[in-house]
Amino acid sequence: MLARTELRTPQRRECECCNREEVWDTNDGCWRIASEDGTRWVGNRHCIHEWDIDGTFRPYE
Incomplete structure (x- = not known):
């Protein structure tokens, strides 16, 4: 039987x-x-966001 792979x-x-x-x-x-505790983590609305999700994130284990 094949193992099921889940997408993370x-x-x-x-x-x-x-x-x-x-x-x-x-x-x-x-x-x-x-x-968090009623405070929204909005950052700078004029920022061109550089997200911390990069090549080290593995969608499949």
Whole structure:
């Protein structure tokens, strides 16, 4: 029997330039700004975000 391979997706990302944080919303299928204790981690709205998800992330184990 073949082993089933599951695709892993990032659940959280952070901009390396302005520290904006986003989480994946599975219900809507899109990224949302992360919040903690009522504080939203919006970063700089004029930043061209450089996300911390790069070639080291492995979608398949």
